[in-house]
Amino acid sequence: MARLTKLTKDEVTTDVKELYTNVGKQRGNVPNMFRVYAHRPEILKTMIAHMNAVTNTGTVPVRTKEFVATLVSRINGCEY
Template identity: 40%
Template sequence: MNKPPPKTSEEKEPFIPYVEEENYPESLKPLLGPYVERMGFLPNALKLYMHRPEIAKTLFALNSNVMRDPSSTLDQQLKRKLGTFASKINGCMY
Protein backbone atom coordinates (compact mmCIF):
# COMPACT_ATOMS: atom_id res chain seq x y z
CA MET A 1 0.00 0.00 0.00
CA ASN A 2 1.43 3.36 -1.02
CA LYS A 3 1.35 6.09 1.57
CA PRO A 4 0.44 9.60 0.48
CA PRO A 5 3.32 12.06 0.67
CA PRO A 6 3.48 13.92 3.99
CA LYS A 7 1.72 17.24 4.00
CA THR A 8 3.62 20.37 4.84
CA SER A 9 3.15 21.67 8.36
CA GLU A 10 3.24 25.27 7.18
CA GLU A 11 -0.15 26.45 6.05
CA LYS A 12 -0.51 28.96 3.28
CA GLU A 13 -3.31 31.52 3.30
CA PRO A 14 -6.60 29.67 3.92
CA PHE A 15 -9.28 29.79 1.23
CA ILE A 16 -11.82 30.83 3.88
CA PRO A 17 -10.30 33.19 6.47
CA TYR A 18 -10.35 31.98 10.05
CA VAL A 19 -12.43 33.92 12.54
CA GLU A 20 -10.13 35.85 14.87
CA GLU A 21 -10.40 35.06 18.58
CA GLU A 22 -11.79 38.50 19.46
CA ASN A 23 -14.66 37.82 17.04
CA TYR A 24 -15.70 34.40 18.37
CA PRO A 25 -19.40 34.37 19.25
CA GLU A 26 -19.87 34.80 23.01
CA SER A 27 -22.18 31.79 23.11
CA LEU A 28 -19.39 29.51 21.85
CA LYS A 29 -16.48 30.72 23.95
CA PRO A 30 -17.27 28.41 26.91
CA LEU A 31 -17.30 25.42 24.54
CA LEU A 32 -13.81 26.16 23.20
CA GLY A 33 -11.93 25.96 26.51
CA PRO A 34 -11.77 22.15 26.67
CA TYR A 35 -10.24 21.98 23.18
CA VAL A 36 -7.53 24.51 24.06
CA GLU A 37 -6.85 22.82 27.42
CA ARG A 38 -6.55 19.37 25.84
CA MET A 39 -4.64 20.32 22.69
CA GLY A 40 -2.87 23.53 23.69
CA PHE A 41 -4.44 25.41 20.77
CA LEU A 42 -7.71 25.76 18.89
CA PRO A 43 -7.63 23.74 15.65
CA ASN A 44 -8.16 25.74 12.47
CA ALA A 45 -11.26 23.73 11.58
CA LEU A 46 -12.92 25.01 14.75
CA LYS A 47 -11.93 28.56 13.84
CA LEU A 48 -13.80 28.08 10.57
CA TYR A 49 -16.90 26.84 12.41
CA MET A 50 -17.08 30.24 14.14
CA HIS A 51 -18.51 31.63 10.87
CA ARG A 52 -21.65 29.55 11.51
CA PRO A 53 -22.28 29.36 15.29
CA GLU A 54 -25.41 27.22 14.92
CA ILE A 55 -23.44 24.58 13.00
CA ALA A 56 -20.53 24.84 15.43
CA LYS A 57 -22.83 24.14 18.39
CA THR A 58 -24.21 21.07 16.62
CA LEU A 59 -20.72 19.75 15.79
CA PHE A 60 -19.46 20.37 19.34
CA ALA A 61 -22.49 18.50 20.71
CA LEU A 62 -21.89 15.62 18.30
CA ASN A 63 -18.26 15.38 19.36
CA SER A 64 -19.22 15.46 23.02
CA ASN A 65 -21.86 12.77 22.56
CA VAL A 66 -19.52 10.48 20.64
CA MET A 67 -16.60 10.92 23.02
CA ARG A 68 -18.50 10.95 26.33
CA ASP A 69 -21.47 8.65 25.73
CA PRO A 70 -21.86 6.64 28.96
CA SER A 71 -23.52 3.76 27.08
CA SER A 72 -20.54 3.34 24.72
CA THR A 73 -18.52 0.15 24.98
CA LEU A 74 -15.35 2.02 23.98
CA ASP A 75 -13.61 4.13 26.57
CA GLN A 76 -12.66 7.74 25.84
CA GLN A 77 -8.93 6.98 25.76
CA LEU A 78 -9.38 4.39 23.00
CA LYS A 79 -11.57 6.80 21.03
CA ARG A 80 -8.82 9.43 21.23
CA LYS A 81 -6.23 6.90 20.08
CA LEU A 82 -8.43 5.93 17.14
CA GLY A 83 -8.87 9.61 16.25
CA THR A 84 -5.11 10.17 16.41
CA PHE A 85 -4.48 7.12 14.24
CA ALA A 86 -7.09 8.20 11.67
CA SER A 87 -5.56 11.70 11.57
CA LYS A 88 -2.07 10.29 11.06
CA ILE A 89 -2.96 7.95 8.20
CA ASN A 90 -4.82 10.81 6.51
CA GLY A 91 -1.87 13.19 6.78
CA CYS A 92 -3.41 15.49 9.39
CA MET A 93 -0.86 17.35 11.49
CA TYR A 94 -2.84 17.01 14.73
Protein backbone atom coordinates in the same frame (compact mmCIF):
# COMPACT_ATOMS: atom_id res chain seq x y z
CA MET B 1 -11.87 30.07 -5.09
CA ALA B 2 -13.47 31.47 -1.95
CA ARG B 3 -11.89 30.57 1.37
CA LEU B 4 -13.24 30.84 4.86
CA THR B 5 -11.08 32.43 7.50
CA LYS B 6 -10.37 31.02 10.94
CA LEU B 7 -11.95 33.37 13.46
CA THR B 8 -9.93 34.42 16.48
CA LYS B 9 -11.41 34.90 19.92
CA ASP B 10 -11.48 38.65 19.28
CA GLU B 11 -13.60 38.21 16.14
CA VAL B 12 -16.43 36.09 17.56
CA THR B 13 -19.56 36.68 19.59
CA THR B 14 -19.63 36.29 23.35
CA ASP B 15 -21.28 32.85 23.20
CA VAL B 16 -18.64 31.57 20.76
CA LYS B 17 -15.89 32.99 23.01
CA GLU B 18 -17.33 30.83 25.77
CA LEU B 19 -17.25 27.79 23.47
CA TYR B 20 -13.63 28.55 22.56
CA THR B 21 -12.76 28.76 26.26
CA ASN B 22 -14.49 25.46 27.09
CA VAL B 23 -12.98 23.62 24.13
CA GLY B 24 -9.56 25.05 24.98
CA LYS B 25 -9.84 23.71 28.52
CA GLN B 26 -10.92 20.26 27.30
CA ARG B 27 -8.46 19.88 24.41
CA GLY B 28 -5.65 22.27 25.22
CA ASN B 29 -6.39 24.30 22.07
CA VAL B 30 -9.20 25.30 19.73
CA PRO B 31 -8.94 23.27 16.51
CA ASN B 32 -8.87 25.23 13.26
CA MET B 33 -12.05 23.55 12.01
CA PHE B 34 -13.87 24.97 15.06
CA ARG B 35 -12.51 28.42 14.21
CA VAL B 36 -13.91 28.10 10.69
CA TYR B 37 -17.29 26.79 11.88
CA ALA B 38 -17.47 29.85 14.16
CA HIS B 39 -18.83 31.73 11.14
CA ARG B 40 -22.02 29.74 11.86
CA PRO B 41 -22.28 29.56 15.67
CA GLU B 42 -25.40 27.36 15.61
CA ILE B 43 -23.55 24.74 13.55
CA LEU B 44 -20.44 25.02 15.74
CA LYS B 45 -22.53 24.37 18.88
CA THR B 46 -24.16 21.33 17.29
CA MET B 47 -20.83 19.97 16.06
CA ILE B 48 -19.21 20.32 19.48
CA ALA B 49 -22.19 18.58 21.13
CA HIS B 50 -21.98 15.77 18.56
CA MET B 51 -18.23 15.31 19.04
CA ASN B 52 -18.64 15.25 22.83
CA ALA B 53 -21.41 12.65 22.56
CA VAL B 54 -19.36 10.44 20.24
CA THR B 55 -16.25 10.78 22.40
CA ASN B 56 -17.74 10.53 25.89
CA THR B 57 -20.57 8.00 25.53
CA GLY B 58 -20.87 4.40 24.39
CA THR B 59 -19.07 1.20 25.27
CA VAL B 60 -15.69 1.92 23.67
CA PRO B 61 -13.32 3.60 26.15
CA VAL B 62 -12.43 7.24 25.43
CA ARG B 63 -8.72 6.39 25.37
CA THR B 64 -9.32 3.80 22.64
CA LYS B 65 -11.33 6.29 20.57
CA GLU B 66 -8.55 8.86 20.89
CA PHE B 67 -5.94 6.27 19.91
CA VAL B 68 -7.88 5.23 16.81
CA ALA B 69 -8.43 8.86 15.77
CA THR B 70 -4.72 9.59 16.19
CA LEU B 71 -3.71 6.47 14.27
CA VAL B 72 -6.05 7.23 11.36
CA SER B 73 -4.78 10.82 11.24
CA ARG B 74 -1.20 9.58 11.12
CA ILE B 75 -1.97 7.04 8.39
CA ASN B 76 -3.62 9.81 6.36
CA GLY B 77 -0.65 12.14 6.81
CA CYS B 78 -2.61 14.67 8.84
CA GLU B 79 -0.39 17.35 10.38
CA TYR B 80 -2.52 17.43 13.50
